[in-house]
Structure formats: structure tokens, C-alpha cells
Amino acid sequence: MDFDFSPDQHALRETVRAFLGAETPSSYVRSMIDDERGFTDDLWARMAELGWVGLLIPESDGGAGGGLVDLVVVQEEMGKLPLPGPFFSSAVMATLAARGLGATELLGDMASGARRGTFALEELGAGDPLLRVTATATGSGDGFVLDGHKPVVLDGHTADWAIVVARTDDGLGAFLVEAPEGEPVPTLDVTRKVARLRLEQRPARRLGPAGDQTELLRRIVDDITVALAAETVGTCDAALALAVEYSKQRVQFGRPIATFQVIKHKIVDMLHQLELCRVGTHYAAWTSDVDDPQRETAAAMAKGFVGEASNFITAENIQVHGGVGFTWDVDCHLYFRRAKQNDVLFGYQGWQRQRLADLVLQ
Numbered sequence: 001m002d003f004d005f006s007p008d009q010h011a012l013r014e015t016v017r018a019f020l021g022a023e024t025p026s027s028y029v030r031s032m033i034d035d036e037r038g039f040t041d042d043l044w045a046r047m048a049e050l051g052w053v054g055l056l057i058p059e060s061d062g063g064a065g066g067g068l069v070d071l072v073v074v075q076e077e078m079g080k081l082p083l084p085g086p087f088f089s090s091a092v093m094a095t096l097a098a099r100g101l102g103a104t105e106l107l108g109d110m111a112s113g114a115r116r117g118t119f120a121l122e123e124l125g126a127g128d129p130l131l132r133v134t135a136t137a138t139g140s141g142d143g144f145v146l147d148g149h150k151p152v153v154l155d156g157h158t159a160d161w162a163i164v165v166a167r168t169d170d171g172l173g174a175f176l177v178e179a180p181e182g183e184p185v186p187t188l189d190v191t192r193k194v195a196r197l198r199l200e201q202r203p204a205r206r207l208g209p210a211g212d213q214t215e216l217l218r219r220i221v222d223d224i225t226v227a228l229a230a231e232t233v234g235t236c237d238a239a240l241a242l243a244v245e246y247s248k249q250r251v252q253f254g255r256p257i258a259t260f261q262v263i264k265h266k267i268v269d270m271l272h273q274l275e276l277c278r279v280g281t282h283y284a285a286w287t288s289d290v291d292d293p294q295r296e297t298a299a300a301m302a303k304g305f306v307g308e309a310s311n312f313i314t315a316e317n318i319q320v321h322g323g324v325g326f327t328w329d330v331d332c333h334l335y336f337r338r339a340k341q342n343d344v345l346f347g348y349q350g351w352q353r354q355r356l357a358d359l360v361l362q
Helices: 007-023 026-033 041-049 068-079 087-100 104-112 214-249 261-289 295-326 332-344 349-361
Strands: 117-120 136-140 143-154 161-168 171-178 183-185 194-207
Touching: 007 041, 007 068, 068 087, 068 214, 068 261, 087 104, 087 117, 087 143, 087 161, 087 214, 117 143, 136 194, 143 161, 143 171, 161 194, 171 214, 214 261, 214 295, 214 332, 261 295, 295 332, 295 349
Parallel strands: 117 161, 136 161
Antiparallel strands: 136 143, 143 194, 161 171, 171 194, 183 194
16 A cells, blocks of 8 residues: 555645745744744735635635545645744644534635634643633623633734633533634743633624534544644654754764764664654544544544654754754754644643553453
């Protein structure tokens, strides 16, 4: 069986790589660190024109009709920067949630880039992100009101709407909150904007089917984690390339440090872990697109392994650089920050391994 990307997907990768290389160099990434919004309207509009923000949206709703394997191509290239801005929160998280819940009325404006959404799931604690949800939804007239606290909402301060996961008498449900206007909060990853959303009798509209939506939401979260793993693979790819290039240029004791055995061992170990991350993520994306019986196992395996391996790869990049690797001016820390924060989003590596064991042994 041929697991290579199609010619169209290879062409998409080259287009994304060329565009990001020209429009979002390291200077742009660093300028967005201090920008409250974390992106520019011009860049977002151009991504919309290229069809990227509607990549996962069906053609009938104005999108490109792509799948997770197509998205993996884009996410890997964006992770190499790492890209600031709401692409992941809106074009990936919110889109997968709206699509999975059947909220097709939201998709047209998202595909055109006219509106942006986000997905508010994360709450305090550890383990299964769905079981940790304590926010509540109570019926009020023709709609609902939400109460609770969502401490980590990606781009929650700039999104036009948020799909919020909350508990009802029937179980978990998804609710649309217009103009969430979250409060920006600092995080480890300085290139990704995060807000907290305090819900105090916040009006909302129910999305999706009646009853408990736990299994539906789990599928949505699994697909989000695969996309997040793909971004992290790109981040690790860039960290490895940075380490290799530096080791060729840095001279110690009269020769490049790339000639020292300990540096060779570090870089080979980084490459080994990266390639395992890559193949596991590609497999997980494929299983989702074809709805393979191993889909859930593959998603847990990818998120768990990539989380652990990415911490190793990006940390070893810092070690190869030595003292300069810890400085603000070198990009090593940006890759480590992105990898570490991605690890804990939507179920950290330890829980994913526990979940994987349960799936295998059940």
C-alpha cells in the first residue's frame, strides 16, 4: 500500500512552504509575540483567498472539502515557524467542532474568512479533558445560560464565537456563545494567544443532537489532537534542522561540533524520534479520513508519543546549542514552548498512554 502523499498534497505543501517563507519569517513571528491579537488581518485574508481557512469545510459550504491528511500537510509547515494567529483555533478546532456537530450555518463565513471561531473545552485538572468539564448549561427560555470557567481558550479574546462544552442533565453538550470576549492570559507558548472565559449566566444556543454528546465530542477532540500532533511534528522538524545547522557552524577545539560523537548521537536520536512521530501522525490522520476501526487507538498513540518525543527533540536542540540555546534571541525556546504546550492541550501524554492501554486491553 502506498502511504505517500498525493501529487496535489505535495503541491499544497510547496505552496504553503513558499507562502509562509515569504510572508511569515522569524521577524514576523517575533513581532506577533507582543501583538495583542497575534496576527494581522492582511495575512488572514490572504490565507482565506488561498482556501486554507476553509480546507476542512465541505465544498457545499464554500470550503475546499479536504480531510485530515490534507490538513497534516499544512499543519506541519505551520508548525515549523511556529505560526502565530488563529489558524489552529478557527480553521481547525472550531471547524472540526462545527462540522462534527452539524452546525453548517457557521461554516460559510468561516470558509471565506469573514468570521472566526474557537473551541472552549479545557478546564482545570488532569486526565481526560471531557471528564474534567464542570461548566454547566441550564435551560432558559428558548435557549441556555452557561456557568463556569474555561481557563484555556485559544484566541478566545479575538474569536467572533466559541463552541463551549458544558454539562447538562443529560451529559455533555456543545453550546454556541457569540462574541466570547475572553480575557487574555500569559502562557508558556508566547507565540500562541490564549484567553480565559468566565461564564456567568452567559446566553448560549445548543448545537448538535439532543442528549449526551460525549462520544460525538470525543471524535471531534481526537481529530483536533491529530491536527495538533501534525503541527508539533513540524515544530520538531524545524528544531532538528536548527540543531543540525548550528552544529555545522559552531567550531570548538578547532573543528565543527557536528564532528563530535556526542553531538552525532544527539542528532540521530532526535531524527529517530521525529520520524516515529511523523509516521504515527500520518497514520492517525489516514484512519480518521477513512473511519478505520483503529482510528481511536491511532489518535491516542499519536498524541501520546508525539507529546513525549517533541519535548525530547526540542530540549535536545537547546542542548546542542549550549548556552546560547537558552537565550531569547535564538529561536530554540520558541520551539520548546510550542511543543510543551501542545503536549498538555487536549489530553497530555500520560493520559493518552493510559487511554491507549485501556483501548488495547479492553
